Amino acid sequence: MNTCINKIREIASKLLENGEVEKVIGFANGTIPMATSPVVINSKQDVDKLVFNSTCGLNLANYVRNQKGKVAVIAKGCDSRNIVTHIVENQVKRDQIHIIGVPCTGMINKKKIEALFGDDIIEFTEDGDTLNVKSSTREETLNKKEYLRDNCTLCMHRNPVVYDDLAGDLVQEQTLENPYPDVDRIEAMDADAKWQHFQELTQNCIRCYACRNACPLCYCPTCFVDESGPQWVGKGQNKTDVDTFHFLRAFHCAGRCTDCGACVEACPMDINVRDFTRKLNKDSFEMFGWEAGLDITKRPPLDVYSPGDPNAFIK
Amino acid sequence: MMGNLLEHMGIEKDRVHFSWISSAEATKFVDVVKEISDKVRAIGPNTKFVKDYI
Numbered sequence: 433m434n435t436c437i438n439k440i441r442e443i444a445s446k447l448l449e450n451g452e453v454e455k456v457i458g459f460a461n462g463t464i465p466m467a468t469s470p471v472v473i474n475s476k477q478d479v480d481k482l483v484f485n486s487t488c489g490l491n492l493a494n495y496v497r498n499q500k501g502k503v504a505v506i507a508k509g510c511d512s513r514n515i516v517t518h519i520v521e522n523q524v525k526r527d528q529i530h531i532i533g534v535p536c537t538g539m540i541n542k543k544k545i546e547a548l549f550g551d552d553i554i555e556f557t558e559d560g561d562t563l564n565v566k567s568s569t570r571e572e573t574l575n576k577k578e579y580l581r582d583n584c585t586l587c588m589h590r591n592p593v594v595y596d597d598l599a600g601d602l603v604q605e606q607t608l609e610n611p612y613p614d615v616d617r618i619e620a621m622d623a624d625a626k627w628q629h630f631q632e633l634t635q636n637c638i639r640c641y642a643c644r645n646a647c648p649l650c651y652c653p654t655c656f657v658d659e660s661g662p663q664w665v666g667k668g669q670n671k672t673d674v675d676t677f678h679f680l681r682a683f684h685c686a687g688r689c690t691d692c693g694a695c696v697e698a699c700p701m702d703i704n705v706r707d708f709t710r711k712l713n714k715d716s717f718e719m720f721g722w723e724a725g726l727d728i729t730k731r732p733p734l735d736v737y738s739p740g741d742p743n744a745f746i747k
Numbered sequence: 748m749m750g751n752l753l754e755h756m757g758i759e760k761d762r763v764h765f766s767w768i769s770s771a772e773a774t775k776f777v778d779v780v781k782e783i784s785d786k787v788r789a790i791g792p793n794t795k796f797v798k799d800y801i
Contacts, residue, residue, distance in 0.1 A: 623757050627757025628757070630756045672798040672799075679753075682752065686749075711752055711755040746765045747764065747765070747767075
């Protein structure tokens with residue numbers, strides 16, 4: 433991925449210079465090592481700010497809405513699927529965005545790497561599949577494949593599904609025998625164990641809504657949790673309200689979630705919010721043969737009626 | 748899918764029912780209500796997703 437940044441900068445620079453786009457949305461180095469944050473570049477002089485590495489875990493599709501003029505956006509496989517979802521849901525027009533596709537080999541699980549060190553990480557570099565991480569006391573060389581985020585290890589759409597430019601060679605897609613082992617694990621439990629699992633999962637939630645804000649699907653002008661008339665859900669730390677928030681937020685993503693992992697990436701309390709959305713992804717796939725964001729011409733399954741829709745649930 | 752997600756979260760399968768009954772289908776309404784109440788009675792009172800008001 434180190435080489436693709438030169439290509440990204442080259443494309444971005446050309447687009448800005450020719451006036452083809454007004455802005456380029458990408459990633460810039462964060463304020464601490466092993467972190468990147470979204471950045472908007474609007475002049476050619478700033479393209480060197482752009483970076484792309486295995487820490488770019490957020491989803492840039494979240495920033496393409498409500499832009500004036502044409503924008504370019506750097507898109508991994510999952511980002512591109514969310515852009516497709518945006519186009520299908522009329523949040524952005526295809527000709528308003530210039531997609532710089534980046535074939536992705538996965539993003540790293542920062543928390544897992546931080547856990548290896550007792551102190552702060554002061555330097556992070558990567559070269560292909562090798563990560564070099566330095567703290568104030570020691571240095572480790574890690575194999576990236578062992579430190580991927582959970583969603584990236586289960587990803588089957590690493591290449592962008594739609595793009596105008598490509599910043600690297602397409603990578604080989606993973607083939608997985610079972611793409612939903614995590615869901616199966618929970619499904620195997622009995623009702624009380626399932627409930628216990630989700631109770632423990634959300635017990636540290638502080639209702640900061642970082643998961644919602646990082647999610648490209650959560651673009652409602654007023655989220656149901658912020659609505660005050662009627663107030664759908666309590667705003668405090670009551671456990672039932674916390675669970676209601678997670679349950680309903682997940683359900684709003686049914687048939688739309690691309691499992692990009694931005695929610696988990698953003699969570700300050702390390703909650704695997706994906707335990708909720710993954711079940712919906714599995715059901716969408718099994719009931720409707722649907723994976724979100726793969727086809728610009730198809731509407732999500734809960735958005736259309738088809739005589740073949742499963743209806744065993746209704747009496 | 749909502750029912751499946753609720754079940755996935757640990758709400759018993761027989762706790763939540765979905766039905767479409769026309770206003771002209773009085774007997775169906777009775778049948779469905781009977782079936783639901785029997786099934787819910789069988790699993791007992793719900794303790795999950797219940798908010799305690801102080």
